[in-house]
Amino acid sequence: MRSNANKNIIYSIILLLLVAIVYLYRENQKKPTEQVVELSTGKISFSGNTMGTSYRVVYLDSEERNFKTQIDSILIIVNESLSTYIPSSEISRFNQNDTLYFDLPYFLPVLEESKNTYEMTAGAFDPTVGPLVNLWGFGPGGPQLKDSVNVDAMVSLVNFAAIQFDDQKVWKPRSEMYLDFSAIAKGYGVDVLVDYLSNQGIEHMLIEIGGELVARGLNESGELWKVGISTPDEESPNDELFGIIALNNQGLATSGNYRNFYEVDGVKISHTINPKTGRPVRHGLLSATVVAENCMKADAIATALMVMGTEAAIALQNQKGGFEIYLIYNDENGQIKSYASEGMKPYLSFTVN
Known part of the structure; x- marks a missing residue:
């Protein structure tokens, strides 16, 4: 017994x-999106306008502090450094001269990340493409199609490798060369706001400027922050989603040609300009979403992928790593398809196809 x-x-x-x-x-x-903890803290949310678009800030703070005034002030200063739409900004003064001595702390980090992405993408990301962006009508002057002779002449001015800088100044070999940070500035602006709130003791936040964003920590439900990827169709509503991605302390940026374009004689003129040809890209990649350690890096890479096209974008991610991608594209039959890199898949909770 x-x-x-x-x-x-x-x-x-x-x-x-x-x-x-x-x-x-x-x-x-x-999956990471299923890990949930309970958070008992106040939720603060506000929005505003900046960089020709809108921003939104959401964070959790037990003290329920509202930092909107400080955020607005920071964004004004960032624009005073990086906006080509402000004649007195640092970048405008550089474009009007040969040398700029930095007055603000924002220009140098963007130059450094621009150089990294320029080299990694073999020039697909090139901030000196600004004259061509303006020529094709996507700069301060508005949409206007120029003839091919002007485009060919401008290509010689596109060469970020010729831009030199140190920790005090930036200079260029030809005064006609022109910098345009529109493909990286919003992402960097998000990172600047993240750093500010982190320094205030905020651990859980979602910050977005014009669709580029960073998530830190968890949302008020104790889950990873989730963001939607819009359907890449100019006729679809902005809130129609093609996919949803959960962010695990990462930055996300999406670049696409399906909304920012104009037509001339029935031909769509895309805002994504190939720095090597000087002309708008024409391929099947509709949108490129990049997830990286910060938003500035994601923003720059997403722009480069839209220049490169679907196959080259996949090859770059496989070769270089350090970022994840979610691509939406038209196949050879005109059908919309999507591709997610392996590191993206666990965080991709919904797709149309």
């Missing part, structure tokens, strides 16, 4: 261990 009792005790212990093992296994197999 004692032997049977001992056996029952042993079997019970083994059963409990098996239950515990199965439970732990299932917990470890959960």
Whole structure:
């Protein structure tokens, strides 16, 4: 009898261990989007306008502090450094002269990240493409189609490798060369706001400028922040989603040609200009979403991928790594398809196809 009792005790212990093992296994197999904790803290949300678009800030703070005034002030200063639409900004003064000595702390980090992305993408990302952006009508002057002779002449001015800088100044070999940070400035602006709120002790936040964003920590439900990827069709509503991505302390940026364009004689003129040809891109890639460690990097890479096209974008991510991609494109039959890199898939909770 004692032997049977001992056996029952042993079997019970083994059963409990098996239950515990199965439970732990299932917990470890959960997707990141399923990991939930409870957060009891105040939610603060506000929005405004900046960089020719809008911004939105959401964060959790037990003290329920509202930093909108400070955020607006920071964004004004960032624009005073990086906006080509402000004649007195640092970048405007550089474009009007040969050399700029930095007055503000924002120009140098953008130059450094621009150089990194320029080299990684073999020139697909090039902030000196500004004259061509303006020529094709996507700068301060508005849409106007120029003839091909002007375009060919401008290509010689596109060469970010010729831009030199150190920690005090930036200079160029030809005064006609022109910098345009529109493909990276919004992402950097998001990073600047993240740094500010982090320094105020904010751990959980979602910050967005014109669709480029950063998520830190968890939302008020204790889950990873989730963001939608719009359907790449100019006739679709802005809130019609093609996919949803959860962000695990990352930056996200999406670049696409399906909304920012104009037509001339029935031909769509895309705002994405190929720095090497000087002309708008024409390929099947509709939108490129990039997730990276910060938003500035994601913003720059997303622009480069739209220049490169679907196959080259996939090849670059496979070769270089350090970022994840979600591409929406037209296949050879004109059907909309999507591609997610391996590191993106666990965070992609919904897609149309």
